[in-house]
Amino acid sequence: MTELKNDRYIRALLKQPVDVTPVWMMRQAGRYLPEYRELRKEAGSFMDLCTNPELACEVTLQPLRRFPLDAAILFSDILTIPDAMGLGLYFEQGEGPKFNKVIASKDDVDNLPVPDPELSLTYVMDAVRTIRKALKGSVPLIGFSGSPWTLATYMVEGGSSKAFTKIKKMMYAEPKTLHALLDKLADAVVLYLNAQIAAGAQAVMVFDTWGGVLCPRDYKLFSLQYMHKIVDGLKRTYDGKTIPVTLFTKNGGMWLEDIAKTGCDALGLDWTIDIADARKRVGDNVALQGNMDPSMLYADKARIEEEVSTILAGFGDGSGHVFNLGHGIHLDVPHENAGVFVNAVHQLSKQYHT
Amino acid sequence: MTELKNDRYIRALLKQPVDVTPVWMMRQAGRYLPEYRELRKEAGSFMDLCTNPELACEVTLQPLRRFPLDAAILFSDILTIPDAMGLGLYFEQGEGPKFNKVIASKDDVDNLPVPDPELSLTYVMDAVRTIRKALKGSVPLIGFSGSPWTLATYMVEGGSSKAFTKIKKMMYAEPKTLHALLDKLADAVVLYLNAQIAAGAQAVMVFDTWGGVLCPRDYKLFSLQYMHKIVDGLKRTYDGKTIPVTLFTKNGGMWLEDIAKTGCDALGLDWTIDIADARKRVGDNVALQGNMDPSMLYADKARIEEEVSTILAGFGDGSGHVFNLGHGIHLDVPHENAGVFVNAVHQLSKQYHT
Numbered sequence: 001m002t003e004l005k006n007d008r009y010i011r012a013l014l015k016q017p018v019d020v021t022p023v024w025m026m027r028q029a030g031r032y033l034p035e036y037r038e039l040r041k042e043a044g045s046f047m048d049l050c051t052n053p054e055l056a057c058e059v060t061l062q063p064l065r066r067f068p069l070d071a072a073i074l075f076s077d078i079l080t081i082p083d084a085m086g087l088g089l090y091f092e093q094g095e096g097p098k099f100n101k102v103i104a105s106k107d108d109v110d111n112l113p114v115p116d117p118e119l120s121l122t123y124v125m126d127a128v129r130t131i132r133k134a135l136k137g138s139v140p141l142i143g144f145s146g147s148p149w150t151l152a153t154y155m156v157e158g159g160s161s162k163a164f165t166k167i168k169k170m171m172y173a174e175p176k177t178l179h180a181l182l183d184k185l186a187d188a189v190v191l192y193l194n195a196q197i198a199a200g201a202q203a204v205m206v207f208d209t210w211g212g213v214l215c216p217r218d219y220k221l222f223s224l225q226y227m228h229k230i231v232d233g234l235k236r237t238y239d240g241k242t243i244p245v246t247l248f249t250k251n252g253g254m255w256l257e258d259i260a261k262t263g264c265d266a267l268g269l270d271w272t273i274d275i276a277d278a279r280k281r282v283g284d285n286v287a288l289q290g291n292m293d294p295s296m297l298y299a300d301k302a303r304i305e306e307e308v309s310t311i312l313a314g315f316g317d318g319s320g321h322v323f324n325l326g327h328g329i330h331l332d333v334p335h336e337n338a339g340v341f342v343n344a345v346h347q348l349s350k351q352y353h354t
Numbered sequence: 355m356t357e358l359k360n361d362r363y364i365r366a367l368l369k370q371p372v373d374v375t376p377v378w379m380m381r382q383a384g385r386y387l388p389e390y391r392e393l394r395k396e397a398g399s400f401m402d403l404c405t406n407p408e409l410a411c412e413v414t415l416q417p418l419r420r421f422p423l424d425a426a427i428l429f430s431d432i433l434t435i436p437d438a439m440g441l442g443l444y445f446e447q448g449e450g451p452k453f454n455k456v457i458a459s460k461d462d463v464d465n466l467p468v469p470d471p472e473l474s475l476t477y478v479m480d481a482v483r484t485i486r487k488a489l490k491g492s493v494p495l496i497g498f499s500g501s502p503w504t505l506a507t508y509m510v511e512g513g514s515s516k517a518f519t520k521i522k523k524m525m526y527a528e529p530k531t532l533h534a535l536l537d538k539l540a541d542a543v544v545l546y547l548n549a550q551i552a553a554g555a556q557a558v559m560v561f562d563t564w565g566g567v568l569c570p571r572d573y574k575l576f577s578l579q580y581m582h583k584i585v586d587g588l589k590r591t592y593d594g595k596t597i598p599v600t601l602f603t604k605n606g607g608m609w610l611e612d613i614a615k616t617g618c619d620a621l622g623l624d625w626t627i628d629i630a631d632a633r634k635r636v637g638d639n640v641a642l643q644g645n646m647d648p649s650m651l652y653a654d655k656a657r658i659e660e661e662v663s664t665i666l667a668g669f670g671d672g673s674g675h676v677f678n679l680g681h682g683i684h685l686d687v688p689h690e691n692a693g694v695f696v697n698a699v700h701q702l703s704k705q706y707h708t
Contacts, residue, residue: 163684172653215625215647254607271569273608293569299526330517
């Protein structure tokens with residue numbers, strides 16, 4: 001396959017020298033872009049885009065045409081695996097994702113298939129291949145999955161949740177059932193991410209959106225343990241190239257040391273932790289991705305640049321930092337501000353890479 | 355006034371020896387109790403209860419009749435102050451609190467009055483006096499307020515929020531307007547809590563429900579700074595008794611050292627931090643309140659007792675621990691389980707107080 005023209009993102013994850021700090025934005029393909037909203041009008045729902053490889057590719061490329069981003073990320077949903085397991089994912093207007101079927105018992109878990117990605121998630125694999133080809137080696141393509149715990153919350157609750165009542169009931173009353181579910185999901189995620197790598201993903205990321213609702217012991221037992229299993233099961237090199245793995249637990253700032261011990265290459269940081277502290281705590285072992293508050297993109301140019309400057313100074317000299325927002329970009333920020341952000345990272349980071 | 359028959363809660367906050375670890379539950383008066391649901395059917399809305407001192411007193415006492423709790427907490431809402439400032443608090447069926455008016459500009463802030471609690475929040479002061487009298491010194495009465503930052507989020511957003519779009523826009527674009535609002539709110543909270551103390555509250559707690567959505571720097575600037583101002587402005591002794599102050603920032607586990615430096619007596623902990631770690635970090639300076647996951651009350655008796663035992667062992671020997679949930683009790687837990695929890699704390703903590 002083509003050599004990467006811009007490999008800053010990969011190099012920073014592997015702590016190899018770079019000229020400037022690479023930057024991308026979680027949810028960079030999305031509703032804050034007028035061209036995305038336009039395409040949605042014509043093409044239909046969010047899942048209509050995800051399941052059509054050409055449209056998924058088009059949407060993936062949109063932000064790269066506007067901004068000098070250092071990575072592309074597959075346009076998809078974290079809930080494709082439970083959908084492929086037969087739960088029936090759907091989205092209602094103005095609400096979060098929902099499932100037709102929920103997991104409530106050990107029998108439900110036992111009856112779940114572990115999907116073969118090339119058979120049951122063909123549309124994702126085709127999207128990866130299509131995007132990789134369309135990128136022509138300009139920047140690396142990131143593949144991703146939800147973490148087993150995060151997927152399980154949606155599968156047991158039947159959708160989004162505030163108090164996570166059902167899954168916590170299961171965790172306390174039937175921990176073996178939940179462990180069986182998480183173990184099966186970890187197997188499915190390993191297959192899924194390895195298939196994405198084989199299809200062309202040059203790095204992968206696991207999103208643990210809801211690990212932060214657990215107490216430290218339960219986070220380790222019910223979320224981190226299964227992300228560790230994923231890290232152990234992934235192809236870490238493919239086609240002669242290292243495939244870096246980033247783990248991101250939202251509100252996981254207190255557990256960085258534990259997450260770093262999984263052997264992943266990088267940690268995603270939300271904005272509730274100071275990146276200087278994070279580097280002190282785990283920066284010898286892993287690269288760091290993050291961590292500007294996505295709400296900062298509501299501010300003016302000067303304020304955004306000031307914040308980028310502060311975070312760059314917090315990380316300090318040398319490689320090992322992939323700049324990003326601390327969570328997905330908000331749908332109502334002015335898209336120009338995303339450009340201000342991306343340019344500021346490149347301009348202001350030069351001094352840290354001499 | 356009458357001497358307290360059970361002063362364990364106060365003693366533990368002041369790190370004085372106790373026979374067993376005191377326990378109460380955030381939101382202990384509420385919908386998980388059948389007698390509360392019954393009263394609501396007759397009496398009307400949540401605010402109808404809050405604004406009627408006799409009903410607020412009855413509801414405050416309900417959990418104490420069922421369980422050997424070591425403290426009562428005023429039945430009220432955190433949003434009484436913005437309501438008294440004229441914003442018009444209301445609740446819609448199945449939704450969170452809302453305001454008729456929102457704060458959007460410096461003029462809006464300048465026009466806000468700082469309410470005199472005995473004039474504009476008479477119903478709260480009357481409730482405190484009524485409850486204190488009804489308690490007959492059995493256990494102490496806790497008064498409370500929302501933190502300035504948390505109150506401001508509702509006042510600027512107009513209600514509950516997920517992304518805190520409006521207040522973060524204000525924070526980044528017009529920080530002086532937000533500081534003016536927070537400063538005024540801090541003044542109002544000082545007056546409000548001091549009035550509660552004068553009316554009979556024997557301890558006070560400040561709830562910072564939303565401080566955890568800020569980055570560390572902004573947490574210190576926009577939330578903690580104003581809680582510090584409150585701590586400095588409170589009557590710390592009244593009628594010859596020390597009035598302990600507890601500060602609680604949900605998802606504030608990374609900032610315990612900073613919170614402890616305000617000079618408060620105790621920190622409330624949510625369940626995402628290990629209480630043993632918290633004690634190591636700040637336990638020489640402050641008492642700790644917490645921190646069982648409220649969802650544990652969905653589990654069976656043995657599991658609840660096991661968790662109580664783990665947390666007690668985590669804190670270890672000696673005084674300085676007020677047992678509580680890490681957040682409010684869920685409305686759908688079996689009320690019997692609250693009894694299991696309270697009894698377990700008393701029974702299992704004896705060994706740590708010899």
